[in-house]
Amino acid sequence: MARATTPAVELEVRGRTVRVTSPDRVVFAERGLTKLDVVQYFLSVGDGILGALRDRPTTLERWPKGVFEGARLATRADSSGDAFYQKRVPQGAPDYVRTATIGFPSGRTADEVCPSELAVVAWAANLGTITFHPWPVRSADVDSPDQLRIDLDPQPGTDFSDAARVAPEVRALLHELGMEGWPKTSGGRGLHIFVPIEPRWTFTQARRATIALGREIERRMPEQVTMKWWKEERGRKIFVDYNQMARDRTIASAYSVRANPRATVSAPLRWDEVGEVRPDDFDVTTVPARFAEVGDLFAPLVAGAGAAYSIEPLLELADRDERDHGQADLPYPPEYPKMPGEPTRVQPSRARRAPDPIE
Template structure:
């Protein structure tokens, strides 16, 4: 049931209006729109660190998690004059102006629109063609679970170190693990994706019983998929501290590496993350102090191609055909031709 009235929130000195504060967003636990807003107030510094100056897509649930949702890429109508935008270009060549949060009030303003999950691009508004984050999405397939993703993440940590890189892990808010590597913004999306493919193949060789880089689901088996296409242009991942549209209101939560083995996704939710944040702060705050190079991973990709004949892998279906890309046909269908 929708709640009536409105409240005004003070967000770092800026007033943000919240309509229908009693509207239920998470029926299983009775969490309201106001609960969501208060959550984002409690973790404002952390979520803003993840979103600051980044073109951001809003995943909106105007009727709560049991209702329909949509992704809002273009800045909504009625955008306040204090909330900037940045122009991003889609693979089709079309473009859009997306919001670029620069202050906590932007997060609460979006929450008032029913945004539960923020999907920032891996670029900053000053240069929207060169990612400054390498994002590694460890996605457990049927037959595997979060514990398997954790095993892969811990092995990935060592592989990154061998290439002079450091990763910061977080829960996805579901069954997966995300690992972020801050990088210098000098490589294109194509090159950063190529580095992600090299990582995926290297992990597959290290843990063949548990890791796959296969794009087609029918070829993955009960393994953890390293989703290299999360580095393709216009693909995004739920931000750090974003709520997820799951019944228990779980949160995509930054962790320290030593916490990962004992973590459970359900431990981190709308109620538990604020006191954790109050005690520990943003455990990924130091990401901003680092920017690594991709030279070593790109050299690895060249070796994969020269020595093993391993070139590009398929892009997502909404992308135009790319130079050097293999046939974008499901293997079982290709065999029937």
């Protein structure tokens, strides 16, 4: 006998009615968390998730079948996964869902969801969205980043605790340059540091600034940090993933849920917590109470809420790297067109051996 369908639930979300269909559909089987649980989680951290997304073109990471053992996220090479990234606004979106037109490295464009109110978050969660990936720009100028996003990515043999040891050195460098950063867990093994910047530079310049920052951290912590793009060269270190500042590369927002059995959350941190916490401390069941206690620790990143820094000191550092150390650009991701000044984009172990000279 077919299972009876649970009636939809209607939620009032700050003056909007949002319909949650199949509210008892299990999204996180290990935790027994349903779609309604996920929607209500986002509402419980409403000011935080909206602050992270407001007026930003946002890619939706949708898991309509839930997160279960063996579930896969579709990729460019294999579109047969159980979950997918939605870059274009879904058909049938309510009229209150605003969009922004963004351009990809290929030259194509898309109208992407640009959240302006909490009902949009709830509507997206009803579609199976658990992770929101906002661009580091706002709709008024989609070509000028207003955040540097520093991704401390643990490589095999390292973990969150290793990234947490690197993060204070990043903060110290930022302070030397007259800047401040705000840390958060990635929801996985990594750690992110967001820096609000003046929106008057291009993606290319913001990426170059991030490369300069990463190289300086690598010089200060050579045994712990790497800027090597190719995985085979990184070793057991923390990779500063500079390509997260390339156009069309995004990082999970603060308060997003991650696709793992524990339903962990990308949680903003106080700096004095960075070395004390673990990613599993923050999940759909624990973050609402934390949010009620400490508020939105990423509130200073909301436009107009605090300082916005110049990246000129980092661009000057990049100039010195090139002039004094011969360090120019680094490889872009493989799907990007060849960029001006970019070095050879060939994995070292696959690079052809130069032919022997003819004697």
